[in-house]
Amino acid sequence: MPGLRAPSDYSQEPPRHPSLIVNAKEPFNAEPPRSALILSYVTPVDMFYKRNHGPIPIVDDIESYHVDVSGLIGSPAKLYMRDIRRLPKYNVTATLQCAGNRRTAMSKVRTVRGVGWDISAIGNAVWGGAKLADVLELVGVPKLSNVTQSGGKHVEFVSIDKCKEEKGGPYKASIPLSQATNPEADVLLAYEMNGESLNRDHGYPLRVVVPGVIGARSVKWLDSINIIAEPCQGFFMAKDYKMFPPTVNWDNINWDTRRPQMDFPVQCAICSLEDVIVTAPGKVRVCGYAASGGGRGIERIDISIDGGKTWFEASRYQKPEIPYVADDISSDKWAWVLFEATVDVPGNTEIVAKAVDIAGNVQPENVETIWNLRGILNTSWHRVQVRVGHSKM
Numbered sequence: 001m002p003g004l005r006a007p008s009d010y011s012q013e014p015p016r017h018p019s020l021i022v023n024a025k026e027p028f029n030a031e032p033p034r035s036a037l038i039l040s041y042v043t044p045v046d047m048f049y050k051r052n053h054g055p056i057p058i059v060d061d062i063e064s065y066h067v068d069v070s071g072l073i074g075s076p077a078k079l080y081m082r083d084i085r086r087l088p089k090y091n092v093t094a095t096l097q098c099a100g101n102r103r104t105a106m107s108k109v110r111t112v113r114g115v116g117w118d119i120s121a122i123g124n125a126v127w128g129g130a131k132l133a134d135v136l137e138l139v140g141v142p143k144l145s146n147v148t149q150s151g152g153k154h155v156e157f158v159s160i161d162k163c164k165e166e167k168g169g170p171y172k173a174s175i176p177l178s179q180a181t182n183p184e185a186d187v188l189l190a191y192e193m194n195g196e197s198l199n200r201d202h203g204y205p206l207r208v209v210v211p212g213v214i215g216a217r218s219v220k221w222l223d224s225i226n227i228i229a230e231p232c233q234g235f236f237m238a239k240d241y242k243m244f245p246p247t248v249n250w251d252n253i254n255w256d257t258r259r260p261q262m263d264f265p266v267q268c269a270i271c272s273l274e275d276v277i278v279t280a281p282g283k284v285r286v287c288g289y290a291a292s293g294g295g296r297g298i299e300r301i302d303i304s305i306d307g308g309k310t311w312f313e314a315s316r317y318q319k320p321e322i323p324y325v326a327d328d329i330s331s332d333k334w335a336w337v338l339f340e341a342t343v344d345v346p347g348n349t350e351i352v353a354k355a356v357d358i359a360g361n362v363q364p365e366n367v368e369t370i371w372n373l374r375g376i377l378n379t380s381w382h383r384v385q386v387r388v389g390h391s392k393m
């Protein structure tokens with residue numbers, strides 16, 4: 001492909017912030033320290049988790065870079081950056097969360113396969129770019145289409161990176177045409193992150209952002225778009241990122257029995273405290289993030305300081321000084337909500353947080369009940385152990 005190229009080794013990786021916690025070096029997978037996540041509503045680019053399946057692609061010539069659009073549409077098209085920039089630009093604040101977020105905690109129940117992540121494989125950014133609905137309209141697919149004239153029902157995004165799981169082929173994923181052509185779904189072809197040009201780690205020159213859906217569908221380094229009849233059969237759609245019950249193991253797994261995971265479930269985690277803290281008796285600040293999929297807002301965040309016996313509500317906010325109201329037009333529907341509470345810890349205890357979304361969905365109490373062999377979607381109550389030490393002053 002002219003303009004964009006995929007190296008086959010890791011000798012040309014971009015620079016990264018030294019305080020990221022590296023979970024895998026090659027491919028590069030890293031997350032910020034949890035305390036960094038709650039310093040701002042919008043996550044700085046260098047502190048945003050990086051989740052890759054191969055070496056980072058390189059742009060040689062941005063002028064010749066283009067996206068090929070083909071498949072079940074009237075006529076194939078080539079879209080250059082200037083074509084995409086000419087479309088109306090939208091800034092969408094959306095949280096991206098890897099389905100593997102909190103996998104390390106799940107692996108403590110029983111071994112799971114996959115890169116280990118603490119609680120920071122999530123971030124909130126302002127993505128700038130064209131709406132996919134406008135891009136598809138440009139190539140002849142009307143807004144709010146469920147099917148194209150030639151039977152296309154899904155939109156496949158193909159990258160250029162070389163992934164081991166794809167036997168050296170590119171990362172790919174698809175979403176339904178109805179979502180892709182719905183302007184309100186806010187699916188973007190993004191060229192900016194937090195007001196700057198996308199950087200290489202996050203998909204330069206162009207990536208897909210599918211708000212409210214697990215990060216795996218937001219394909220980076222977009223090379224082509226195919227309109228297809230069935231969901232994409234790539235590895236990451238067909239043989240990964242599916243949710244199985246705890247009874248399924250590597251001997252009895254049948255991937256075809258499950259749909260590719262799309263929306264993420266309601267989630268929250270405490271970022272102001274590590275898994276085990278030692279403190280003097282007195283006040284402790286409990287802060288973190290909560291997010292749900294599908295644009296569902298956060299109705300409540302409950303905090304317990306007695307391991308889940310009794311609860312009280314934390315305060316919620318997105319922007320400073322503005323109380324967050326789920327579903328209000330002043331709220332960012334695709335974005336996380338930060339929460340805060342100050343609690344009194346009299347002695348050794350367990351602090352717990354759980355969120356409720358506007359559909360009334362709640363997080364499961366125990367990780368055991370949602371354990372799955374790939375270690376995805378760990379949304380169990382987030383727990384922190386408190387050890388109270390009496391220091392002599």
Ligand SMILES: Nc1nc2c(c(=O)[nH]1)N[C@H]1C(S)=C(S)[C@@H](COP(=O)(O)O)O[C@H]1N2
Pocket residue numbers: 048049050051052053054096097098099159160161171201202203214215216217218219220221
């Ligand atoms: N081309 C490509 N796109 C990709 C991936 C990838 O490895 N290659 N990883 C996916 C996964 S699993 C996640 S969680 C997000 C991570 O995006 P980020 O690195 O910008 O945080 O990108 C998705 N898009």
Ligand SMILES: [Mo]
Pocket residue numbers: 051097098099100215216
């Ligand atoms: Mo992911």
